[in-house]
Amino acid sequence: MTKASDLLVQCLEAEGCEYVFGVPGEENLDFLDSLSRSTKIKLILTRHEQGAGFMAATYGRHTGKAGVCVATLGPGATNFVTAAAYAFLGGMPMLMITGQKPIKKSKQGRFQILDVVDMMRPITKYTHQLASADNIPARTREAFRLAQEEKPGATHLELPEDIAHDPTDATPILPSYVRRPVPDPKAIKEAVRVIEAAKAPIIVVGAGANRTLTSRMLNQLLDKTGIPFLTTQLGKGVIDERHPLFLGCAALSSGDFVHAAIRKADVIINIGHDVIEKPPFFMNTGGATVIHVSNKSAEVDPVYFPQIEIIGDIANAVWQIKEEIMAQGRWDFASMLAARAAEVAHRDAAIDDMRCPLYPQYLVDQVRKAMPSDGIIALDNGVYKIWFARNYTAHQANTVLLDNALATMGAGLPSAMASNMVYPDRKVMAICGDGGFMMNSQEMETAVRLKLNITVLILNDNSYGMIRWKQANMGFKDWGLTYDNPDFVKYAESYGALGHRVTSAEMFPGLLQHCLSTPGVHLIDCPVDYSDNDRILNKDIKQLSADL
Numbered sequence: 001m002t003k004a005s006d007l008l009v010q011c012l013e014a015e016g017c018e019y020v021f022g023v024p025g026e027e028n029l030d031f032l033d034s035l036s037r038s039t040k041i042k043l044i045l046t047r048h049e050q051g052a053g054f055m056a057a058t059y060g061r062h063t064g065k066a067g068v069c070v071a072t073l074g075p076g077a078t079n080f081v082t083a084a085a086y087a088f089l090g091g092m093p094m095l096m097i098t099g100q101k102p103i104k105k106s107k108q109g110r111f112q113i114l115d116v117v118d119m120m121r122p123i124t125k126y127t128h129q130l131a132s133a134d135n136i137p138a139r140t141r142e143a144f145r146l147a148q149e150e151k152p153g154a155t156h157l158e159l160p161e162d163i164a165h166d167p168t169d170a171t172p173i174l175p176s177y178v179r180r181p182v183p184d185p186k187a188i189k190e191a192v193r194v195i196e197a198a199k200a201p202i203i204v205v206g207a208g209a210n211r212t213l214t215s216r217m218l219n220q221l222l223d224k225t226g227i228p229f230l231t232t233q234l235g236k237g238v239i240d241e242r243h244p245l246f247l248g249c250a251a252l253s254s255g256d257f258v259h260a261a262i263r264k265a266d267v268i269i270n271i272g273h274d275v276i277e278k279p280p281f282f283m284n285t286g287g288a289t290v291i292h293v294s295n296k297s298a299e300v301d302p303v304y305f306p307q308i309e310i311i312g313d314i315a316n317a318v319w320q321i322k323e324e325i326m327a328q329g330r331w332d333f334a335s336m337l338a339a340r341a342a343e344v345a346h347r348d349a350a351i352d353d354m355r356c357p358l359y360p361q362y363l364v365d366q367v368r369k370a371m372p373s374d375g376i377i378a379l380d381n382g383v384y385k386i387w388f389a390r391n392y393t394a395h396q397a398n399t400v401l402l403d404n405a406l407a408t409m410g411a412g413l414p415s416a417m418a419s420n421m422v423y424p425d426r427k428v429m430a431i432c433g434d435g436g437f438m439m440n441s442q443e444m445e446t447a448v449r450l451k452l453n454i455t456v457l458i459l460n461d462n463s464y465g466m467i468r469w470k471q472a473n474m475g476f477k478d479w480g481l482t483y484d485n486p487d488f489v490k491y492a493e494s495y496g497a498l499g500h501r502v503t504s505a506e507m508f509p510g511l512l513q514h515c516l517s518t519p520g521v522h523l524i525d526c527p528v529d530y531s532d533n534d535r536i537l538n539k540d541i542k543q544l545s546a547d548l
Contacts, residue, residue, distance in 0.1 A: 004159075004163055004168055005030040011140040012038075012041060013040045013041060014174055014175070017040070017041050017065075020042075020070050020097075021067065021068070021069040022045070023045070023049050024099075025071070025072020026072065027099025030161065044446070044450070046446050048079065049079035050079050050082055050410060051442070052070070053069050053082070053083020053087070054410070056069040056087075056095075057086055057092040058418035059418045060093035060094050060147070061090070061398065062423070063422060064093065064211075066148055068094075073099050073116065077114065081119070084096060084120060084156070086403065088124060088154045089276045091151050091211050093148045095157065097156075097157050097158075098156065098158050098159070100116065101161065103163065127157075128156070133166040134168050137173040140173075141173040143156075144175070149178070182313050188317065188320040191310055195227075199330075200332050202229070202247070202265035202268055204280055206232045206277065208273065210238050210397055210398065211272070212315055214238060215239060226245065226327065226333070227331070227333075228337065228340075233385075234277055240395050241395065246340070246393075248390070249390055251385075251386045253278055255538075255542040257339045257342055257541065257544070264335045264336050268288050272293070275304070276404075283303055283306075290304075290308075293314060295312065295313070339548050354506065358527065359529055360384065360387040360529075365391070366508055367431070370509065371429065373395035375428070375516075376416070376419045376423065377429050377430075378430045379403075379412055380409055380411060381409045381411070382433035383433075384431065384459050384528070388400065409433075413441070416429065417443065417452055428454045428455070429516070430456045430457065432456065433465060437456070444521065447497070448497055448521050453521075454521055456492075457526055461528050461529075461530060462482055462483060463481050465530050489523070497523055500522065501525045511524060
């Protein structure tokens with residue numbers, strides 16, 4: 001006979017689980033004891049359940065395997081909610097395991113008891129209470145299966161403490177071999193016919209193409225056809241953005257140079273579209289024909305109603321299109337490429353501005369120069385995310401980790417930590433606003449304890465800068481969004497990390513190189529100037545792109 005919590009750990013091992021991130025509580029003690037005897041799984045004790053959830057989700061984002069995190073009942077479980085929504089919307093496979101009071105016999109009334117299973121229902125693909133030890137293998141396998149299949153996301157299992165130590169004869173169910181179905185050749189042929197008849201087709205690479213890693217097939221399609229492409233924020237890096245056919249990233253909602261390029265297209269090949277992202281374009285009746293290439297059919301709404309849908313494995317769909325299509329010399333991409341040239345010129349106009357506090361264009365350019373092609377930047381959420389999405393060229397998939405789904409603050413530092421654990425030989429940088437950093441800054445202790453090698457770049461403007469920008473854009477007075485920060489250098493040092501402060505633009509490149517090349521956890525307090533955001537990202541861009 002096996003104790004139920006031992007069986008659960010065996011099931012996690014059978015799924016290839018390497019880490020369990022979390023903050024255990026009284027109701028997890030049987031599970032914790034079982035985990036202590038595992039030779040395959042390492043417990044990563046964090047300082048907050050939200051940080052554990054962000055780390056598990058990022059592990060899933062990198063590996064395609066569900067990251068696992070654990071919390072107790074009540075407040076421990078509620079602290080998982082933001083991370084669950086982050087993974088659910090962002091397409092990151094993650095399994096949460098929470099404890100619960102005994103369900104066969106109450107011993108404390110309703111102290112700390114919430115209906116966690118029902119609470120998780122709207123933000124997970126699967127949530128279930130393990131009411132029987134014998135059901136653990138099937139429920140665990142189902143939780144992993146659903147977390148990992150398209151569209152990936154969060155799942156949840158609740159293990160009550162009386163079930164955790166029940167005996168059972170059950171054994172783990174091993175993962176099955178699964179291949180995604182391939183698209184219908186008839187749909188491929190119709191799409192190819194429309195593309196070949198087009199005057200100016202364009203490719204949009206979205207979140208789904210990033211999750212399924214279609215890089216090789218997309219590059220082959222580009223090489224054969226010469227069709228230009230752009231990305232959404234979650235599609236960054238699927239194709240190396242140094243490619244001559246790259247038109248930019250749809251980081252702004254509208255009016256950017258990339259939107260001018262889209263306006264020139266009469267056929268849009270939308271690969272891996274995910275409705276959770278801000279749309280890179282809006283459809284209009286009589287406008288461009290849209291070909292939807294995805295693992296699932298389109299969710300139709302007033303601004304997205306594709307005329308052709310290719311449903312199935314995305315990489316296979318791209319390969320089939322590439323095999324069928326004939327390169328057309330009569331396609332005209334001149335105006336699209338002119339829009340990209342205008343964007344690059346606009347971007348480069350201020351990258352040498354050496355003011356301090358630092359100008360965003362200079363800052364992004366220096367980070368790009370400091371990071372190797374496989375280096376990973378993990379962005380928290382703030383106005384700087386737009387600057388990095390637009391101006392930072394991604395060379396490889398999943399090297400720019402940003403959240404264009406839930407768009408939550410507080411994920412930058414935990415995401416960088418998980419990235420360094422998955423890829424210990426790569427350079428990793430967390431890029432956070434001062435507001436977002438402070439939401440999970442306690443995980444600095446976790447990073448130091450784990451002996452991680454990461455650089456945490458804090459963009460300091462003593463305010464909630466994104467909302468302050470919106471406030472100004474809407475004509476409201478500047479009020480209610482500024483605050484004071486701690487001395488971030490001393491704050492880092494109090495955790496045993498290495499603290500640095502930028503006092504001039506000239507010192508910034510050397511400081512980046514020093515931190516990235518020196519082991520340990522480094523924090524850089526960097527003042528940033530967003531005062532020209534409205535002029536640059538609204539007035540200038542919309543005027544210039546409208547003239548294209």
